[in-house]
Amino acid sequence: MNEMNRRDFLKTSGKVGAVAAGMAALSGCTVDLQQPVRMEMYAQAPEQTLPGEDFWFASTCRMCPAGCGIVTRVSNGRARKIEGNPEHPLNRGALCARGQAGLQQLYHPDRLQKILVSTGARGAGQWATTDWEQILDELANTIQSTDAERIAFLSSLGAQGHAELVGRFLKGLGAPPAVIYDNQSTFDGRVVLRAANEALFGEPSLPVFDIGTTDVVFGFGADFLETWLSPVAYGRAYGDLRSRILGRGAFVAFAPRLSMTAASADSWQPVAPGTEGLVALALGKIIVDEGLGHDVSHTEHKVLYEHVDVTAVAQASGVAVDRLAQLAHIFADVHHAIAVPGGLLTGYTNGLDAVKAVEALNVVMGDPAAHGRMFLSPPALSRDLRQPAANSLQDVQDLIQRMNAGDIDLLFVLDANPLYELPAALGFGDALAHVQKVVAFATLPTETTAQADIILPAHTYLETWGYQFVQPSWKKAIVSAQQPVVQPLYDTRDPSDIIMALADKIGGSAASRLPWPNMVNFIQTRLTSLQLVDGNISTQDADTFWSDWLQHGGFWSQEATWIDPQPGEGLTAALDVAAPVFEGDASTYPLHLIPVPSVSFGDGRHAGLPWLQEMPDPMTTAMWETWVEINPTTAAELDVITNDVVKITSPAGEIEAVVYVYPGIRPDVVAVPVGQGHTAQGRWAQDRGTNVLQILAPITAQDSGQWAWAATQVKVTKVGSLRQLPLMESNLGVDRARQRGESPL
Numbered sequence: 111m112n113e114m115n116r117r118d119f120l121k122t123s124g125k126v127g128a129v130a131a132g133m134a135a136l137s138g139c140t141v142d143l144q145q146p147v148r149m150e151m152y153a154q155a156p157e158q159t160l161p162g163e164d165f166w167f168a169s170t171c172r173m174c175p176a177g178c179g180i181v182t183r184v185s186n187g188r189a190r191k192i193e194g195n196p197e198h199p200l201n202r203g204a205l206c207a208r209g210q211a212g213l214q215q216l217y218h219p220d221r222l223q224k225i226l227v228s229t230g231a232r233g234a235g236q237w238a239t240t241d242w243e244q245i246l247d248e249l250a251n252t253i254q255s256t257d258a259e260r261i262a263f264l265s266s267l268g269a270q271g272h273a274e275l276v277g278r279f280l281k282g283l284g285a286p287p288a289v290i291y292d293n294q295s296t297f298d299g300r301v302v303l304r305a306a307n308e309a310l311f312g313e314p315s316l317p318v319f320d321i322g323t324t325d326v327v328f329g330f331g332a333d334f335l336e337t338w339l340s341p342v343a344y345g346r347a348y349g350d351l352r353s354r355i356l357g358r359g360a361f362v363a364f365a366p367r368l369s370m371t372a373a374s375a376d377s378w379q380p381v382a383p384g385t386e387g388l389v390a391l392a393l394g395k396i397i398v399d400e401g402l403g404h405d406v407s408h409t410e411h412k413v414l415y416e417h418v419d420v421t422a423v424a425q426a427s428g429v430a431v432d433r434l435a436q437l438a439h440i441f442a443d444v445h446h447a448i449a450v451p452g453g454l455l456t457g458y459t460n461g462l463d464a465v466k467a468v469e470a471l472n473v474v475m476g477d478p479a480a481h482g483r484m485f486l487s488p489p490a491l492s493r494d495l496r497q498p499a500a501n502s503l504q505d506v507q508d509l510i511q512r513m514n515a516g517d518i519d520l521l522f523v524l525d526a527n528p529l530y531e532l533p534a535a536l537g538f539g540d541a542l543a544h545v546q547k548v549v550a551f552a553t554l555p556t557e558t559t560a561q562a563d564i565i566l567p568a569h570t571y572l573e574t575w576g577y578q579f580v581q582p583s584w585k586k587a588i589v590s591a592q593q594p595v596v597q598p599l600y601d602t603r604d605p606s607d608i609i610m611a612l613a614d615k616i617g618g619s620a621a622s623r624l625p626w627p628n629m630v631n632f633i634q635t636r637l638t639s640l641q642l643v644d645g646n647i648s649t650q651d652a653d654t655f656w657s658d659w660l661q662h663g664g665f666w667s668q669e670a671t672w673i674d675p676q677p678g679e680g681l682t683a684a685l686d687v688a689a690p691v692f693e694g695d696a697s698t699y700p701l702h703l704i705p706v707p708s709v710s711f712g713d714g715r716h717a718g719l720p721w722l723q724e725m726p727d728p729m730t731t732a733m734w735e736t737w738v739e740i741n742p743t744t745a746a747e748l749d750v751i752t753n754d755v756v757k758i759t760s761p762a763g764e765i766e767a768v769v770y771v772y773p774g775i776r777p778d779v780v781a782v783p784v785g786q787g788h789t790a791q792g793r794w795a796q797d798r799g800t801n802v803l804q805i806l807a808p809i810t811a812q813d814s815g816q817w818a819w820a821a822t823q824v825k826v827t828k829v830g831s832l833r834q835l836p837l838m839e840s841n842l843g844v845d846r847a848r849q850r851g852e853s854p855l
Contacts (some may be wrong), residue, residue: 161186167595168195168663170578172571173208173215174712175267175294176200176340177580177588179663180209182572182595189213189572189596194342195663197646200584201342207710207725209342214719215553215570216599220792222552222559222567223600232548233561242603245564250615252547256520258284262509265524266292267300269576269592271633272524273498275609275624282613282620289509293531293713293784293803293819295500298339299456299465302816304499306451306465309680310473313486314499316582317451317469318672320483322350325444327361328393328437330386330468332452335371336728337707339453343584348374362437364389365454367704367739367781368774370728379437380776383702383820384690385427386455387464391415391687392423393438394467394474402442406476414470414685426689428776447475448482453707457820459691462813466680467687478675485672487582492639495579495589503808504815506532513541523550524605525568529557530714530788534804535762551605554718555790567602569594574604575629577636587671589640590664604629637665644668693807694761694823701744703760703824704781705802711785714803718792727783730770731838736799739772739781740826748826755829758782760822762807765800768835780826 166181171192179198183191192212196203225245230236253261263276265288276288295301300316308314321327321334321344334344351359363372364379364386372378381389395415398408424431441447451468455461472482479485490496506528512518514537521542528538542548542561550562559565576592606629613624626632634656641650645667647658659665692702707713710722717723726733738758740750750756754769758780767782775781786799809818 164190167593168197168591168661169572169595170576170590170592170663171205171209171212172269172576172592173212173716174337175298176342177578177590178205178209178340178342179590180205180212181663184595187596189216197662198588198590198664199586199666200340200580200588200590202346204342204346206342207722208712208716211716211719211721212570212572214721215716216572216596218554218718218792220718221554221600222565223602224567225601226565226567228563232543232563235560237565242601245566246608246611246615249549249564250612252520253283253612254616259286260517260519261285261522262512262518262520263288263522263524264506264509264526264528265290266526267295267498267500268525269571269606270497270578271576271629271636272605272609275606275632276524277498278623279609279613279620282618282623283616284619289501289505290498291501291503291506292526292715294337294707294715296503296817296819297337297453297457297707297713299453299461299816300500301502302456302461302465302811302814303451305462305814306469307486307675309462310466310469310678311486311675311680312678313673313675315486315489315673318485318487318582318584319448319450320347320485320585321359321448321450322347324351324446324448324483325357325359326441326447327351327359328441328447328449328471329361329363329365329371329375330390330449330451330464331365331454332363332450333369333371333454333707334450334452335374336369336709337453337712339582340584360440362440366702366776366779367706368729369706370709373729373774378774379429379433381427381429382776383704383779384458384460384464384692385423387460387467387687388423389427389429389434390449390464390467390471391418391685392420392427392434393441394418394471394685395420396435396438397442397471397474400438402439403475404445404481406474406481408474411474413683414474414681416684417686441471442475446481446483448472448484454704454820456816457818459809459811459818459821460688461811461816461818463685463687467685470681470685473675473677473681479672484675486675488587488671488673490579491587491589491643491667494636494639497579497581502810502815503817504810507536507808507810510536510538510541513544516544518544519546521545521548523548523558523562525551527556527558527715529561530801531803533762533806533808536808551608553602554792557788557790560790566605566608567600569598569602569604572596573598573602575633577633583671585670585672587643587667588664589637589666591659591662593660606632640665690821691809692821692823693809696823699760699823699825700778701824701826702779702820703758703802703806703822704779704820705806706781706783708783708785714785714788714801717785717788717795717798720794723794723798726838729774730772732770732835733838734798734836735833736765736767736782736786736802737770737835738767738826739770739775741775741777741779742771742773743777744780745769745771748828750826750828753832753835755831755833757827757829758802758805758824759827760805760807760824762822763805765802765805766829767800767802768833770835780824
């Protein structure tokens with residue numbers, strides 16, 4: 111048996127990332143006793159491993175921005191299964207369906223496997239290939255011969271290391287900073303939430319709601335069990351809320367549509383679109399005027415609601431005055447109540463003020479942290495770990511204007527798909543024609559890579575290194591670890607390695623700002639400050655810290671680091687929520703359109719994965735298709751039934767969808783899930799369904815620059831054809847009950 115000291119043991123266990131038992135279980139036999147065999151190697155295989163032996167690598171999920179901890183089972187160098195990391199304080203061993211489907215991203219048959227260089231007209235699909243050294247030389251020469259002010263970079267809110275390295279690279283070139291934008295961040299409302307907290311509390315941080323320790327939760331358009339911010343963490347917390355032995359917590363949902371989250375509530379209030387913030391003001395007004403609550407004086411709160419007319423709010427929202435009063439008492443009579451402003455609020459033109467109105471309810475009840483369990487995410491533990499904030503749609507519009515003006519010669523697109531995500535009326539496709547060269551980093555072909563001049567194939571997150579300072583966090587400050595669990599399958603590279611290689615070739619300030627030889631060395635420098643923080647890893651030895659960090663899947667502080675929000679100047683003047691503005695004349699476009707971020711696809715980036723395509727929608731059980739949810743009353747007026755094909759027309763365009771008659775939606779609202787309608791994204795997504803994002807109006811809120819993605823009105827017309835909607839369950843009994851005039855609920 112080989113002798114091993116503690117240092118070697120820690121290093122080995124860190125490389126294999128075993129977490130289930132705290133350390134890697136090493137075989138008592140040596141590989142020298144085995145017959146020579148040919149096997150696929152690990153990213154860096156320990157000598158003690160045996161063919162067929164399973165190891166679990168701790169890492170970070172990248173299927174959404176939340177940053178959950180995962181462990182991946184690897185056998186013979188192949189990733190076999192992904193599960194949640196039970197040690198990770200954010201998700202505590204749980205994992206959503208998208209996280210489970212990450213394996214299909216790794217093994218997707220349509221993955222980009224080599225460099226592609228366009229040889230014909232842009233978009234013609236004529237490609238040649240080359241090697242990495244040649245393409246890096248070509249790109250370095252192109253960058254050096256291009257005015258730095260005419261270089262642009264568009265990226266999603268993806269891997270944190272990418273954002274910092276790109277930022278340093280562009281600063282070294284003297285180019286404008288990258289525009290960081292994707293629809294998942296927009297649906298989360300990250301820009302608006304930060305702006306609201308800065309206005310109310312002087313802290314531009316994302317909020318955290320400890321719903322698991324509260325008595326009552328009021329959710330305003332907050333689908334926290336589905337896609338909002340950190341759904342796995344909120345799902346675990348919601349389970350805590352509902353499973354307490356003494357006092358099962360209550361939940362009231364305010365939203366125009368019965369989502370999966372709202373269906374889990376004790377009461378769903380189908381408020382009119384865009385009036386959620388007004389309802390929050392009315393509740394606050396009643397609480398203050400009647401002096402409700404425990405051990406709190408509302409003297410300083412009266413000014414907040416001096417302009418609120420409860421009767422007018424009731425008329426606008428559809429929630430009766432007596433019901434508003436009843437809800438105010440429910441919220442104020444318990445010791446721990448919390449109001450949660452969700453992503454839907456940020457999709458209206460009055461989103462910022464609506465979020466402020468909801469968060470003010472937590473202040474009215476007393477100390478938001480003590481009484482309402484509302485906190486702000488902790489700041490980064492050091493400057494090196496700060497996570498970049500997402501940009502608004504207004505910043506994207508500014509970039510498009512520069513493209514149209516011919517001011518951009520070289521555009522890099524990293525893990526973003528603007529040709530799919532942005533509304534057609536914004537004109538990104540037309541603006542792209544004015545850019546001389548487009549370079550795209552991607553793992554799968556997309557609508558945007560089809561229009562690129564150079565495609566640089568990227569590793570998946572299971573093939574490369576990374577880290578993430580989790581925002582929003584959960585009690586503790588968390589720096590999640592990401593490591594390769596398998597060797598790269600194809601001739602791909604991590605975008606960070608490409609950026610560092612380009613900087614090295616260009617030299618000068620670009621090279622000096624990226625002095626690291628590789629991604630591992632870069633990450634290790636980011637972690638140095640953590641060795642002085644009291645957390646789950648207690649060592650000041652850099653090698654041991656690195657091994658432990660990989661082994662456990664990250665570093666998290668020992669104590670809670672949430673910020674207790676302190677009321678600022680924004681809570682000393684009257685609150686006001688303007689009536690929402692919708693694009694489209696009501697006489698022509700009478701219905702409000704709500705695009706629904708998909709539990710399966712998020713903002714559409716994962717529609718190429720068949721596991722997610724065949725996963726039934728939690729409310730309709732539909733799959734593999736684009737449908738429109740219509741209230742039974744509205745469906746009768748339109749003379750349509752389930753499986754009818756209809757045309758949905760907005761001032762910006764039109765799409766077709768299959769009708770699903772759905773009683774859990776207001777009669778003046780229709781809802782269409784986001785994610786289908788790709789012209790690329792692989793064989794399982796291409797030419798399937800329609801893309802609702804394309805017909806949305808490109809309205810931005812004046813106070814935040816946020817895209818008002820829920821502010822489009824439409825009309826629905828019957829096409830005259832039928833298409834069977836794939837459903838997991840049959841609605842035959844429900845349909846027959848409606849025909850008899852009986853309630854299906």
